[in-house]
Amino acid sequence: MRWLFLCAVLVFLLCCFVFWDIASKGFGVVSLEFLLTSPRKGMTEGGIFPAIVGTIYVSLVTAVFVIPFGVATAIYLSEYARDTWVTRLIRAAIRNLAGVPSIIYGLFGVAIFVDGLGMGPSLLASGLTLGLLTLPYVVAAGEEALRHVPGSYREGALALGATHWQSIRTVVLPVATPGIVTGVLLGLSRAAGETAPILFTGVAFYLRYVPSSVWDEFMALPYHLFILATQHHAIHQVRPLAYGTALVLLGFVFSLNLMAFWVRKKYSVYGQQ
Amino acid sequence: MKISATRADKLATVVFQFSAWLSVVVLAGIFTLLLYNGFKAFDRIRPQEFFLGYTWNPSGYSAPHYGVLSLLGSTLLVTCGAMVIAIPLGIGTAAYLSESAPPRVYQILKPVIELFAGIPSVALGFIGITILSPVLAHVFGLSNGLIALNGAILLALMALPTIITVSEDAIRAVPKTFREASFAVGATRETTLWRVTLPAAMSGIITAVMLGFGRALGETMTVLMATGNALAFPGGFFEPVRTMTAAIAIELGETAQHTTHYYALFAVGALLFAISLLVNILSETIARRFRYSQS
Numbered sequence: 077m078r079w080l081f082l083c084a085v086l087v088f089l090l091c092c093f094v095f096w097d098i099a100s101k102g103f104g105v106v107s108l109e110f111l112l113t114s115p116r117k118g119m120t121e122g123g124i125f126p127a128i129v130g131t132i133y134v135s136l137v138t139a140v141f142v143i144p145f146g147v148a149t150a151i152y153l154s155e156y157a158r159d160t161w162v163t164r165l166i167r168a169a170i171r172n173l174a175g176v177p178s179i180i181y182g183l184f185g186v187a188i189f190v191d192g193l194g195m196g197p198s199l200l201a202s203g204l205t206l207g208l209l210t211l212p213y214v215v216a217a218g219e220e221a222l223r224h225v226p227g228s229y230r231e232g233a234l235a236l237g238a239t240h241w242q243s244i245r246t247v248v249l250p251v252a253t254p255g256i257v258t259g260v261l262l263g264l265s266r267a268a269g270e271t272a273p274i275l276f277t278g279v280a281f282y283l284r285y286v287p288s289s290v291w292d293e294f295m296a297l298p299y300h301l302f303i304l305a306t307q308h309h310a311i312h313q314v315r316p317l318a319y320g321t322a323l324v325l326l327g328f329v330f331s332l333n334l335m336a337f338w339v340r341k342k343y344s345v346y347g348q349q
Numbered sequence: 350m351k352i353s354a355t356r357a358d359k360l361a362t363v364v365f366q367f368s369a370w371l372s373v374v375v376l377a378g379i380f381t382l383l384l385y386n387g388f389k390a391f392d393r394i395r396p397q398e399f400f401l402g403y404t405w406n407p408s409g410y411s412a413p414h415y416g417v418l419s420l421l422g423s424t425l426l427v428t429c430g431a432m433v434i435a436i437p438l439g440i441g442t443a444a445y446l447s448e449s450a451p452p453r454v455y456q457i458l459k460p461v462i463e464l465f466a467g468i469p470s471v472a473l474g475f476i477g478i479t480i481l482s483p484v485l486a487h488v489f490g491l492s493n494g495l496i497a498l499n500g501a502i503l504l505a506l507m508a509l510p511t512i513i514t515v516s517e518d519a520i521r522a523v524p525k526t527f528r529e530a531s532f533a534v535g536a537t538r539e540t541t542l543w544r545v546t547l548p549a550a551m552s553g554i555i556t557a558v559m560l561g562f563g564r565a566l567g568e569t570m571t572v573l574m575a576t577g578n579a580l581a582f583p584g585g586f587f588e589p590v591r592t593m594t595a596a597i598a599i600e601l602g603e604t605a606q607h608t609t610h611y612y613a614l615f616a617v618g619a620l621l622f623a624i625s626l627l628v629n630i631l632s633e634t635i636a637r638r639f640r641y642s643q644s
Contacts, residue, residue, distance in 0.1 A: 177567020
């Protein structure tokens with residue numbers, strides 16, 4: 077059984093090494109100035125403020141799209157759907173959507189949102205593309221959360237004369253909310269770290285101003301890291317800035333993750349993990 | 350005027366059903382769109398050239414070539430390489446976590462792996478450039494470490510959390526009585542794991558591997574950054590390669606809309622989509638079949 081232990085140790089060390097490398101080399105770069113100023117001198121100096129704001133904005137657009145649609149789909153599947161071919165089709169679609177490569181969402185976003193609906197490369201187009209990408213995760217988490225609400229709760233509400241919708245709104249949803257929030261946060265953390273879907277749908281190399289509407293292009297942390305790591309004319313000179321960007325990106329993504337774990341832990345009831 | 354409760358109830362039903370259909374519409378939309386745009390490529394490229402051509406060189410000086418085999422070969426090379434690394438490591442770790450990890454160790458390992466699952470692919474690609482590339486170049490005496498092997502190692506890292514988490518659940522789900530029965534007839538822990546627990550968990554483990562495979566197959570940024578992106582047909586793990594995902598990511602930005610090249614990239618996307626759908630469906634079928642044959 078020793079080799080099992082060795083596997084685990086190797087995996088653990090690899091994971092830790094990646095975290096440690098980014099954290100140790102990025103730590104010295106990240107300062108208040110780095111977080112709150114724009115890049116200067118062809119991105120060889122200055123901070124990453126517009127990229128941080130862009131990532132927050134695009135995550136918000138994603139959330140505005142994915143929360144209502146994801147939760148509504150989860151409610152339908154868990155509370156309304158009977159086992160018909162329609163339900164099976166919907167479930168199969170969701171399962172398969174979760175396995176679609178992110179670059180394919182990018183192609184879809186270009187063809188539908190950017191060109192088809194004439195949004196052009198914009199926050200809105202990118203946010204919607206990322207929304208589609210996170211939809212299956214939010215639906216799966218939402219359904220799981222709703223399923224853990226005991227049936228007796230629904231029966232209790234119905235017995236008091238509530239309609240189906242009233243019982244969902246006043247009894248089932250409030251109990252399932254922590255699970256749904258966990259799923260949404262995990263989905264958003266994934267969306268915030270994605271690069272491929274926003275590559276052609278709205279992210280920009282460099283902008284002097286933060287976007288002022290959803291029709292503007294934006295800078296984003298993952299794309300900024302990509303640029304600094306591969307496309308910059310002075311790659312070695314900007315390496316510290318790239319490490320700083322990587323650390324901030326990881327910090328952003330992981331704080332969404334940790335928030336999700338925290339919500340799950342704090343509000344877990346009925347043996348939900 | 351307030352809507353009556355019954356009317357609100359009916360309205361809610363309609364709204365929810367409408368939302369649920371969205372996923373189907375999106376999947377169908379992706380499918381149709383890729384096929385529609387992909388097929389347009391075949392107005393200008395002969396299908397034989399696309400599916401059987403070894404050269405992908407859309408901006409070739411004399412004549413552009415659109416042979417998808419070099420991209421497909423690169424994708425398979427990198428993905429399969431990743432699986433060779435990730436499958437033993439992943440299953441080994443999963444077995445350790447579920448069978449023999451002391452609770453203290455478990456409480457450290459598990460969160461680290463869970464957190465690692467959330468690492469953005471672009472950050473791993475960055476590590477591939479800064480750390481792994483010089484190491485590989487040094488170890489194998491190459492001028493440049495941005496090669497297929499680099500991508501394979503990084504993709505293995507990306508696929509590991511998925512494989513570990515799903516296999517661990519599968520191994521854990523094997524009833525305790527199976528192991529006890531095996532111990533009772535005198536089998537060691539090692540034999541029990543190999544001959545009883547792992548075979549019993551096989552459907553879940555296969556699902557885990559397929560999910561990891563699917564994840565590695567569609568990964569874009571890591572391979573784009575770490576594998577060098579050479580256009581030639583892949584010559585092995587020590588050559589730079591350009592995968593299907595990387596080709597789309599690099600070339601779509603510099604291609605004018607509605608050109609042959611533009612549609613060819615959609616055709617590549619359609620092929621990638623078809624492969625990942627196939628992997629998905631296959632994993633579900635295998636999982637289901639194994640489950641039945643056991644009971």
